[in-house]
Amino acid sequence: MEEVDRILIHSLRQTGTEIGEDVESVKQFSSELIVEAVVRCLRVIDPPLGNGLPPSLPPGMSARFRLGMSLAQACQDLGYKGEIGYQTFLYSSEPEIRSLLMFLVEKLPRASTEASDQPAGKSALLQQAIAAQIKAQLALPWVPPACRLPLLCQTQSAGVSDAFRSLALSLPPAQGLGKPPVKGQSVCPSVYPDGASEQLADRVNFHSNAEVADYCRDFLPPVTAQPSQHASVPASLLERHALELSAAQEWENEWNSQGLLTRLSPEGYRSRKRARLRKRIEEQLRSASQARPSAQHAPRTGPDPDLTQLLQAFGGATPGGDVLAKGTRFTHTEKFTFTQEPEPSGQQMAVASAMPSSRQSEEALLAQQQDELQALQQQLQQLALRTEGVCGDIKQLTVSITQVSDEVKRRELGNSEKEDSVRVKKQTIDLLPDAENNLDKLQTLVESSAKRVVSLASQWEKHRAPLIEEHRRLKELCSNRELQSSRKLSEIKDLHDKIRQSADEAKKKEGLHKQLVTEFENLPKDVSRSAYTQRILEIVGNIRKQKEEITKILSDTKELQKEINSLTGKLDRTFAVTDELVFKDAKRDESVRKSYKYLAALHENCTQLIQTIEDTGTIMREIRDLEEQIETENGKKTVSNLEKILEDYKAIRQENSALAAKIREA
Template identity: 70%
Template sequence: MEEVDKILIHALRQSGTEVAEDIQSVKQFTSELIVEAVVRCVRVINPALGGGLSPSLPPGMSARFRVGMGLAQACQDLGYKGEMGYQTFLYSNEPEIRSLLMFLVEKLPRESAEASDQPAGKSVVLQRAISAKIKAQLALPWLPHNCRLPLLCKTQSVGTSQSLRTQPLSLPYSNKSTGRAPPKALRDYQRDVVLPVTAQPPHQGALVASLLEQHTAELSAAQEWDSEWNSQGLLSRLTPEEYRSRKAARLQKRIQEQLRSAPGTPSPGSGGAGSGGAGSDLTQLLLSFQGSGPGDRLLPKGTHFTHTQKFTFTQDPGLLVEQMAAVASSMPLGGQSEGELRARQQVELGELEEQLQQVALGTERLSDRMKQMNLSVAQVTHELKEREQGNQEKEDSLQVKRQTVELLPDAHNNLAKLQTLVEASAKRLVSLAAQWEKHRDPLIQEHRRLKELCTNQDVESSRQLSEIKDLHEKIRETAEKAKKKESVYKQLISELENLPKDVSRSAYTLRILEIVGNIKKQKEEITKILSDTKELQKEINNLTGKLDRTFAVTDELVFKDAKKDESVRKSYKYLAALHENCNQLIQTIEDTGTILREIRDLEEQIETESGNKTVANLERILEDYKAVREENSALASKVREG
């Protein structure tokens, strides 16, 4: 059992259980260590089942019983057939714990089993310990500092919370994957200008968040590229460089088209936020940059003179003369006072506003009249097209009737000629149909052949495409396996260098051979004992049969003579008594053997029970019972006080 315990302890350490170096046997396991080992194994086997299990025993006895019942139920859900309950974990029994741990270690995934067969170096053990610690802390719920229990106060920081702030980082990347060296200017910039990563964020607290965001962005970009390449890139049948260049060209072409189609100024229908196709994001962005030109300003500015000039040249020439006269008359004269000048300007301003209103009304009337005229023109145009179409149909009908009237005077000859033309046309159609059939058959055959060839090519292309996808997936998996094996190889090399040189492999080989030889000897001895037992049973059966036959013959002979002679009659009685005593003696020997076997079984049971620590477990049960009663009384007192 020593070798089995070593294997179990090694597997438990690989699964994340913290087993001390001085523990060399399952017999040394405590209840806390057993619970932690079982929970770690259940989490590795079935994370959903082990997610709600705690790897540590709580201080209260009632909570301990609940944890033990939960672990027992989880092990039974995994398929454990042995008898188990909370007592299996709280009052440990060495054989039961060994069988349970062997079941859980056998249930571990293959990757974990393979990893458990490999020696773990100090770096790997440290990484696994860090991972287990982080997982344990992440499993605990976060609570404010005032609401935390003493256990959470130890595991969660009491520092003040800070907001997550990130900043883009400038990281130098190597181009080993592309096989091209970076330009010299870029290398000089990265060496002389770019600050170290730790100095780029404005404060030290943003370093980790910035690195995490940078890594997440790069990882998501790589995953998007992989998915796009596996879905669309492979279908394009191009190399990755050609696919990227074609995608960049398409993007550049689209931007150029948007730049060409962007209007000079936003129209009224497209300037709002809810406009249609002209209100796309790119068009709005382009329109927002058009205010830089001298003639494309969205909000043009100018002097009073420019506005007056623009308004003046949009008016009628007659109104222009009147406005010029009004402006000339509104010029201040030397003999007028400022108040009279302002009153006159107000009167002129009122007259100009009335004129402007009249002009606006006239413009509205003209626009309404123009709309009516446009509608009338459209209706007239439609009626004209319909009449022209009707006239064309009537002209065609008139032409046919005219030709028919011209043929009426010589109707018989014309009918004969028409019949001849119809028959010639029919013969010509028949000959053309025959010629078409001659040309049609090979074309149809060729079309069918080409269609079948295209179908076969499509099927072959689909098959090759699926094979390419499978090959890409296998290449990715192989690359991951190669990386894992490379890391394992480096780890084994480092451990080999750290191992003592005085230990030879032959010693382990001899030990293994000795174990195999002992097992072989035990098998031979067991086989020999079984064969001896069979021979003894066979001999006993032969002697028993021979004795029964001898007694039957002797009984028959003596019984015949006993009828005639009194002394023979006494001999017959002695013979019967001797046979009965022999049977009792044989039965006594068999009972003695049965009692000896029962004694050996009882001794084995006594040894087993003594190994189960029954007395110690009973004492622990009594102590736990007292603790539970004390907890119940304390809770009852709290309830009464509340």
């Protein structure tokens, strides 16, 4: 109990209770100290509940009773289940006060529990710093603008707020937020998934690595200078970081869900996806070429044309001015970038010469521009209508071509069947003039074919059995390998999950470690934790020794009980055998009859003696229990409490008499 009392006293001192250095046990607590300790704990646990209670006993007895009842009700509101009342504080006993203080100390908030409830990591530290700063600013009183100091002007003035505007940033190859450079990636990596930008860059071959490095070194501006407004830099960086994280998460999810099932490496999986995408592009280009058959014979320049030449060959722009119904962003960019401006014709020169001079009025110039704009819009509408009509004709022709192709295939199948039947009939007609000889030849041929079939069947059976066994063996081996591969695949998935979980746990533990280190640095260094640790270890050692002693006593008691049971049984058996033998001889001999009576008397006396010993043990246990109860009652300070009650009773009588005298005087 001494260690428990020391821990309780230390905890109460931390709550602000003024406990003297000579107080080392709860037994030494006075009523005033008990009330102060309980009120301080209540103020820490529930400030609204404890702030309305005074930390010291009032001088009047009635006020003391009311304070004791209020403290008892407050402790019951917190969840204290023991017996409590005003007598607990005014006429206290050591066990009741110790249990009450232990309950209150356990209810005190702990810094460790608060830290464990909060998320660990840099974000938690940032939130704590922000909360501390906000609390510090809220603690400052509000001052009118005319009376504010420079610090108050910074904290209480309305700051400039900007909207969240994010712009696309150009970064070096793979130089994202904290990523190393990767060779062969474009200057401005796209955010499209599955590496579409890499495939397009590989197909077009727009820049080399040296040119990219030169551009990034000499011409690419820094990230902070790329947005037009400086306030857009954080928003752009956050947006870029979110895009990179989402792309990495999508790739990881796709690899875990689909990539592992292919049993390929990540590079092989990407190359296969690239090949599939290239195949789909070729199929789309072939479908476009079928829709425009006149463009199939367009000349190609070089063995490996670029994307523009392929689009021109498979339904792209023609010299006649026809264009595709829908272009891509790449083709539009290339068209506007690499298309040379044609030389002005004679008609255009004439139009240019006919332009109004600077002396013409601005209204005439605007009217002419409006007329030209309307004419161009009419031409554009006409071209759109023509394009829609041509697209409809192409669709109809495609459907008709498909129908004709199906009809041709069906007729070709019918012709092949008719040709086979005609060939058989022709051979039959050729054999009719010499039918008998042909029948004999056919019969001999059939018999020889049957014999040959039988011999081939016997030979096949000889080869078939080992082949079937080999097939079954290979099939079983294949199934075993498939099972092994599926099991290994599941193990790989489990390992990936475990690695991911371990990485997450490691991150959490690193964040928790940083947070704990920060909190440890902020804690006061004058507290000696080794002393409390040593005390706790001593308490644990004492408890362990007590458990060992209790276990030893229980084992000894069990052994003694077993020995007593065995001796009792042996005694009963011995007496039964002796009684039987003596009883047989007692019928014939008078001296043996007296011996039998003595034996019965001895057995009865022994039984009474054993019962007396058991009663003595029971009485001794009751005596020990009564002594413990006496010690407990002595610990409750019943005599001193009775003296206090008498003194309080006399004080109450004096107060009542004084109040009665005042009433009579009034």
